Amino acid sequence: MDKLLITGGRSLNGEIAISGAKNAALPILCASLLSADTLELDNVPELKDIGTTLSLLQQMGVSFERSGHQVKLQAAQLDSLEAPYELVKTMRASILVLGPLLARFGQARVSLPGGCAIGQRPVDQHIKGLAALGADIRIEHGFVVAQAKRLKGATIRTDMVTVTGTENLMMAAVLAEGQTILENAAREPEVTDLAELLIKMGARIEGHGTDRIVIDGVERLHGASHRIVPDRIETGTFLCAVAATGGDIMLKGTAPVTLGAVLDKLREAGLTLETGPDWIRGTMNHRPRAVGFRTYEYPAFPTDMQAQLMALNCVAEGTAVIVENIFENRYMHVQELRRMGANIDIDGPTAVVTGVARLSGAKVMATDLRASASLVIAGLAAEGETTVERIYHLDRGYERMEDKLCAVGADIRRIKD
Numbered sequence: 001m002d003k004l005l006i007t008g009g010r011s012l013n014g015e016i017a018i019s020g021a022k023n024a025a026l027p028i029l030c031a032s033l034l035s036a037d038t039l040e041l042d043n044v045p046e047l048k049d050i051g052t053t054l055s056l057l058q059q060m061g062v063s064f065e066r067s068g069h070q071v072k073l074q075a076a077q078l079d080s081l082e083a084p085y086e087l088v089k090t091m092r093a094s095i096l097v098l099g100p101l102l103a104r105f106g107q108a109r110v111s112l113p114g115g116c117a118i119g120q121r122p123v124d125q126h127i128k129g130l131a132a133l134g135a136d137i138r139i140e141h142g143f144v145v146a147q148a149k150r151l152k153g154a155t156i157r158t159d160m161v162t163v164t165g166t167e168n169l170m171m172a173a174v175l176a177e178g179q180t181i182l183e184n185a186a187r188e189p190e191v192t193d194l195a196e197l198l199i200k201m202g203a204r205i206e207g208h209g210t211d212r213i214v215i216d217g218v219e220r221l222h223g224a225s226h227r228i229v230p231d232r233i234e235t236g237t238f239l240c241a242v243a244a245t246g247g248d249i250m251l252k253g254t255a256p257v258t259l260g261a262v263l264d265k266l267r268e269a270g271l272t273l274e275t276g277p278d279w280i281r282g283t284m285n286h287r288p289r290a291v292g293f294r295t296y297e298y299p300a301f302p303t304d305m306q307a308q309l310m311a312l313n314c315v316a317e318g319t320a321v322i323v324e325n326i327f328e329n330r331y332m333h334v335q336e337l338r339r340m341g342a343n344i345d346i347d348g349p350t351a352v353v354t355g356v357a358r359l360s361g362a363k364v365m366a367t368d369l370r371a372s373a374s375l376v377i378a379g380l381a382a383e384g385e386t387t388v389e390r391i392y393h394l395d396r397g398y399e400r401m402e403d404k405l406c407a408v409g410a411d412i413r414r415i416k417d
């Protein structure tokens with residue numbers, strides 16, 4: 001298993017190009033199942049999760065061509081309507097094939113994802129919603145097995161806001177008969193990006209970006225071209241890195257408008273920010289100030305940035321109180337940050353972080369995607385060498401992270417196994 005060897009203490013200066021958003025690209029790739037025509041996508045990040053999704057679609061019979069960040073897919077006819085356990089267990093987002101398969105082919109068999117490092121993450125709301133759309137849906141031998149002649153529009157109010165739940169139900173509803181209303185819908189920019197792609201394919205959707213999405217089903221969808229939105233979490237991660245190390249970085253090809261809550265917190269921490277329509281410049285020349293925050297659904301502070309802002313707090317002046325409201329177990333990085341000298345107390349969903357003047361490099365283990373990113377940030381700010389093990393988590397969701405950071409002055413080496 002590859003590791004990263006980081007020598008800390010260098011400031012970051014220069015320009016980084018932000019990649020397309022993993023969490024937008026994954027549902028959008030799955031949306032290719034909704035039409036027999038070609039989908040042409042641009043700004044698709046080169047990530048492990050993208051490779052896994054393409055393998056999953058390919059084993060179902062979807063043909064694709066990939067060249068750099070461009071992917072062309074066509075699901076003319078399928079050989080299989082199944083997502084096997086072996087792929088779903090490595091990537092929970094595989095559940096996103098359920099809605100499209102059921103909507104277009106009238107059946108699907110998708111392995112039930114298990115729990116994962118950050119929480120139990122059930123998919124009961126996806127199942128409840130598809131049942132409301134008229135699917136005969138049950139759990140059998142570890143699979144969600146669903147059938148429907150043609151789905152029928154309904155009003156669905158999910159018990160909580162769920163991002164992939166909203167995406168799955170939206171993809172199911174676009175080909176359903178009649179009108180579907182998704183209440184308590186997720187407002188994340190990645191949900192909006194999926195809706196915009198579906199509209200280009202001929203879907204009739206209104207209200208995306210709000211908590212009430214109205215979908216009028218159509219008979220069929222056609223091909224489309226689409227550019228994936230920039231990755232707001234990758235952007236936020238690099239901003240936390242420069243806020244922790246000091247320096248001056250320019251992030252290009254990003255969307256500041258999707259980062260409101262994150263930028264507010266970074267400003268509070270003392271990072272000087274300038275923004276344009278598609279760029280952000282972050283400058284830091286002093287020790288950061290500790291900033292408390294609570295994670296909630298978009299547009300509030302995202303859970304996917306919690307670990308990275310916690311890493312920044314570890315080297316800040318003062319004490320910050322953090323509350324993680326989305327996932328019940330998203331503090332796996334705390335134990336590892338403590339190995340580097342961080343002062344963090346946890347009580348249920350609350351973490352209290354008191355900054356220390358310097359972290360010290362250590363061997364640490366990545367436990368999930370954003371936990372890995374927090375360890376990289378801590379390693380960049382720490383004194384001495386940090387080895388981050390099990391970085392396959394990082395490769396799931398960050399495109400060439402160490403190359404991008406080295407290009408702005410970081411000292412990071414990948415040690416291949």
Ligand SMILES: CC(=O)N[C@H]1[C@@H](OP(=O)(O)OP(=O)(O)OC[C@H]2O[C@@H](n3ccc(=O)[nH]c3=O)[C@H](O)[C@@H]2O)O[C@H](CO)[C@@H](O)[C@@H]1O
Pocket residue numbers: 023026093119120121122123124125126127160161162163164165190303304326327328
């Ligand atoms: C591929 C993708 O886009 N992943 C993102 C997506 O994950 P994902 O879509 O899996 O996360 P959800 O928004 O569904 O989860 C929110 C909360 O609802 C719970 N829940 C969800 C569905 C359900 O059927 N039952 C249920 O109880 C979850 O356990 C969690 O506590 O949104 C999360 C929250 O912003 C992000 O951290 C992930 O990066």
Ligand SMILES: C=C(OP(=O)(O)O)C(=O)O
Pocket residue numbers: 023092093304369370397
């Ligand atoms: C939790 C994440 O991803 P996933 O939902 O794919 O596990 C993430 O992107 O931080």
